[in-house]
Each structure stands twice: as C-alpha cells, then as structure tokens.
Amino acid sequence: MFYYPSPAISLLEHILVDNWGAYASNFSAAITPCTNYVTEIGDAAPNSGRTTAAQWLRVGFHDFVTADVAAGTGGLDASIGFETFRDENKGSAFNDSFTFWRPFVNEFVPMADLVALGTVMSVNLCGGKYIPFRPGRVDATGADPTTGVPEPGSSLEETLAQFGRSGFNQADSIGLTACGHTMGSAHHSGFPEVSDNSTLSANNTNGGINFDTSRGAFDPLVVHEYIDGTGNRGGPLVTSFNETSRSDLRLYESDGNATMEELYAQGDGFQDTCVELLSRMLNTVPAQVVLQDAIQPVAIKPVNVTWDIIDEKQLVLSGKIRILDTEAETGRNVTISFSNGYSEVVKVENATGVSIFGVTQYAPFSIDGSKITDASSFTVLTDGLETAAFDIQDRAFIVPGLTEITGNTVFVTIAADANRDDFDASKLTVRVATPITQPLTLGPRMAFSDVQLEAAGGSLGDVRYWSGVVVVDQPVGAVSVRLSYGEEPLDIMLLDAGVAGW
C-alpha cells in the first residue's frame, strides 16, 4: 500500500478530514452531535450528563499540565493513561477516551498524537477553529514522575505554579481555562465537592453542572455569562455551593478580571486566542521529541493504492483518488497519468463524504500492470484543483489478497521482480508491528516480530513469490506489515484496521 506522503500523515489526515458519510474514519462519530457521550465500553449514554467532546479536551489538558518545560519533561505524551489512579485525575474522561481511541493506535499512530487530535477535533467540529495539528508525539512508557494538576480545592498560588511549570503565565492560564471550560460540565460523580447531589436526576445521572448554557459548543459563552452574570455565570467552579471549590473564580479574579474582560472584548477573536493557547498546550512535548509540520487537509489524496495480483494471473494497481473540494461535482473526471506515458480517466463514485473542510468524493481505479511497466510516479488532474504528483515503485510488494491475520497468526506473501539486474532475494525482509495491551494503561504498546520468508511456488512473468508466517500477541488495533529491501522500506500494509481503517 502506498501512503501519501507517509503512513503516519496519511492515517492522521484521514481521521482529521474524513468526518462523516462515505469512507468516514469513525473518529468523529463519538463527538457527533457535540453533546454526544460514549461510555468506556462504547455505549451511548445520553442521560448521563457527560460529553465526550469535552472529555477529550480535558484529557489533553491533564496530559499536558504535568510538563516541566525547564527540565524538558512531560507534556503531550499519553502518560495520562498511567496516571488515572491519581486523585488529581478523577473522573471517567481518561479511561472513556483511551478506550475509544485505542483501536486507532498502530505502528504509525501513537496514542499521544490521538490525545492531541482529540482536542483539535473537539474544538474544530464543535464551533471552534482548526488548531493546526502537528504530529510526531511519542508515547510515554510510564507515568510522568511530575505530579500536580490544578484541582477545585487548589490555592491560587499552587494553581499558578503548576501552570507556570508547564510554560503558561497568569494571563495564559486564565485564557486556557476559559477556552477549556466553554465545553462540558463538573459532575457530582467524581466531584461531589463541586456539584452537590441536587444535580442528580433521570436525565442527568452523573449530576453534571454545565460550565455555560451551551455545553456542546466551543464558543465564547462561558466568558460572556461570567462577565454579564447571565446563564451559568461562569459555571460550577465559579458558583459552587462550596466556596473552597471555586477555583475558576479565584483564577479569573486573580488579575481583577482583566483577562476575562479582554477575552470578552475580543468577541469572536476569542476563537483565535484559543487556537493560540491550545496549540501551545498540544505542542508542549518532552525535549527530545521533534514535532512535524502541521497537517493540512489534502485536496487530492490517493488512498488504498496498492499492487495486487488478481486470480494469480494479472498484476494490477488499484485504489481510489479522494478529492476534497468545497462542493461535490457529480460525475467529475479524474485523469491519472503515469510517468511511462500511460494515462486513464476515471470518474468519482456517487457517494460523498462530509468533512469540516469541505466535501469528499472518491474515484476508484484499477489499472493493468502491463500498461504501466517501469512507471515510477503518477499525476492526478481534475477540474479546479492543482495537479498533484505521487511516487510508486514496483520492485517488490506485499500481495494484499494473500496477506492476512487469522486469529493471532499473520500470513504474509510478497511478490518481487526477480529479473532486475541488482535483485538479491536475501535482502527482502518483513517485519510485523502489533499494538498490544500493556499493564497500567489503556494505551497499547508495539510488539515487533520478523517474518522468515521462504520462496513460494508460482510466478507471473518475472514476478516471483515469497511467503512467511508469524504468530503475534492479541492485537488491539491494526497490525502493520512492512516490507524492506535492505534498509529501504518498500511497502506497508495494515491488517484488520476495523473501525479505524478505510
């Protein structure tokens, strides 16, 4: 399978962009509508008074805020998964979210990037702006030794010191908290010291008091209701029956409400302030981690592009071209031109996908390998969009129809052009990466195994086959198979991606 521009970026872009409709990634389903709640076991629980989109944002904050920027430790690294037993991480948000995200983790997609993406998507899909999402986080292998998440009963000094350690000054801390507390609620179950039991009802079984009157919307309302004294007046951490638990009030008043007044005056500019503050939060990572450039939605994206062998007798290159545009165009033509001079015009399918970034359409193709012999790239051209170019290679590939996981056994078949001058079969290697459970967190870890290849029977022209089998531990997400020639990675295939796949 060819991934453009890389497996990590392609898979993460899929989650970010393919929100609803045809070929949606299923990630957005949990936060659609934005007041939706899915429990730890994946059931919808509309009467609980909980909000998945808000939980995702809170998980991002709690993972981040144990960062020590001076020491270069902590930040967004999914260590929160190991820290749920800490009193400062009360509530169901962490295990609920990790359970939902877990199937999306694989060799290329770490949990830490999903923690960040959770915040990006909650904000963007629920009324806020796109926080440019920079991938490349690395999952922690244990709890962060640094503790200290602000709690409702924390003193102002302690709270500001905790924010300060993670790189946020007083005004930033007020802004970030207002950006966070524009969604969701504080719940009696978990925080009886904030919300008393009068909040419990059949329609609110966890006893949530909402921070503002639009708990599912990322909007400036919490600031307006706080300053104007309307609606929820800034929410339960301002108005709690228990004065000790009024942590938002203490924080907002700590500069005489100057920052809250400023956020109020910004109007919709509040959204830009939140993009800036939340970006800083999400991009706070351990010193040794280097984030990549922000992912931008791709207008022309080849997906599931792969060589395959049909009925043991025909080599084909198949896949789909995803077109992301402002609107759908029925019957749109898509021209695919290969570097050997061959080109084909294909049409988009009728089904459309809906994205926060536009509308997606898909043009499937299946091209006879004999027509594109020696092609090393192709370009895609369609009305109104800039032509895009993509590399391919035909040295060797994983045969999708003959590669699978059954139970815990991975069967791999690869095909290679054995007639090339420089071909050396002993240089072909296959490695399998399996996301498996690990103690103390719902975040998986990767287990790697090498597959011993043996020459297999059959051939197709100059193409010969090799196959191998490996038994892996029980996977909790997609298993990836990587074929290399010496040091050079040639092909990758994800097996059983389930709801997380295309």
Ligand code: HEM
């Ligand atoms: C002084 C700092 C803060 C304190 C003391 C605090 C405390 C709390 C508490 C006690 C809850 C209730 C949780 C529950 O009942 O499940 C809560 C909810 C929440 N917090 Fe904070 N928080 C702070 C700052 C932040 C920041 C900076 C963000 C994000 C940028 C954030 C995002 C959220 C969200 C989205 C919720 C709603 C969760 C839900 O509805 O499940 N908080 N916070």
